[in-house]
Amino acid sequence: MVDASIHLVDRGRIHADRAYVVDGVSMASRANPVPDHEVGEFVVWNAVIEHPEGTFLWDTGSHPAAGEGHWPPYLYEAFEHVDAADHRLADDLSPLGFSIDDVDAVVVSHLHLDHAGGLAAFAGTDTPVYVHADELGYAYLSAKTDAGSVAYVADDFDRDLNWRVLYGDHRLAEGIELLHLPGHTPGMFGAHVELDVGSVVFTGDLCYDEVNWTREASLSAGLLSDSRAWHRSLRRVKDIAARTDADVLFAHDLERFESFGDGWNVGSAPLERGGDVGGRSRGRPEA
Numbered sequence: 001m002v003d004a005s006i007h008l009v010d011r012g013r014i015h016a017d018r019a020y021v022v023d024g025v026s027m028a029s030r031a032n033p034v035p036d037h038e039v040g041e042f043v044v045w046n047a048v049i050e051h052p053e054g055t056f057l058w059d060t061g062s063h064p065a066a067g068e069g070h071w072p073p074y075l076y077e078a079f080e081h082v083d084a085a086d087h088r089l090a091d092d093l094s095p096l097g098f099s100i101d102d103v104d105a106v107v108v109s110h111l112h113l114d115h116a117g118g119l120a121a122f123a124g125t126d127t128p129v130y131v132h133a134d135e136l137g138y139a140y141l142s143a144k145t146d147a148g149s150v151a152y153v154a155d156d157f158d159r160d161l162n163w164r165v166l167y168g169d170h171r172l173a174e175g176i177e178l179l180h181l182p183g184h185t186p187g188m189f190g191a192h193v194e195l196d197v198g199s200v201v202f203t204g205d206l207c208y209d210e211v212n213w214t215r216e217a218s219l220s221a222g223l224l225s226d227s228r229a230w231h232r233s234l235r236r237v238k239d240i241a242a243r244t245d246a247d248v249l250f251a252h253d254l255e256r257f258e259s260f261g262d263g264w265n266v267g268s269a270p271l272e273r274g275g276d277v278g279g280r281s282r283g284r285p286e287a
Contacts, residue, residue, distance in 0.1 A: 210253055
């Protein structure tokens with residue numbers, strides 16, 4: 001295992017019907033033909049992984065103009081990122097002691113509009129942006145034609161970016177494995193990170209929240225590119241988590257996110273760039 005740290009970056013809140021997140025949660029019946037719908041509050045987050053081999057940014061959040069026309073109105077109506085304007089990527093990194101220039105590489109779990117909206121900060125730079133080949137192709141298909149998914153905004157990713165296109169799983173650095181977990185999208189990545197303090201799994205949007213994990217209740221059909229692939233990916237990542245006694249961080253579960261505090265192996269003092277990555281406080285977060 002490796003001595004590294006994971007800093008969690010709060011990127012704001014999305015309000016959406018929980019029927020998108022858990023299939024069948026508000027199905028009508030003869031006895032209840034007009035069921036109540038619950039609007040949930042979901043977190044958007046990124047992570048900065050400080051590692052001896054580099055500083056890696058996991059996802060980039062929503063574009064700050066999501067509610068001002070950058071997102072199509074019908075998508076913003078469904079997934080209202082109520083405070084996107086208050087969560088510019090550089091501003092959210094700054095309190096943690098990071099800047100855009102500190103990022104050595106970006107990993108996009110997938111290119112949906114609430115994950116790829118900050119890629120503009122890396123346009124025209126040589127910062128590598130890791131993406132699965134199936135995701136990049138599907139994103140362009142979706143954004144440029146009537147096929148695919150509606151949840152891609154071309155202006156998020158159709159830019160001069162230093163793409164590093166990957167196939168299957170990928171070892172990003174010692175102890176950091178990117179996991180190809182299709183189902184939500186064809187090319188979605190999760191991650192398995194093994195630190196000297198323990199093991200952590202990022203599910204990506206395979207699991208929006210804990211219900212998808214514990215009850216194995218899938219996302220709604222509108223958020224799935226392949227239902228069978230989603231179930232295979234879930235079984236796979238649950239096996240990895242069980243074998244390694246990993247903590248699990250879901251894509252948008254606010255309560256779960258807040259329970260992890262600042263992250264893993266994170267000390268009170270910012271790390272000097274290029275300095276020793278050790279010497280910080282350790283211990284797994286309380287659940």
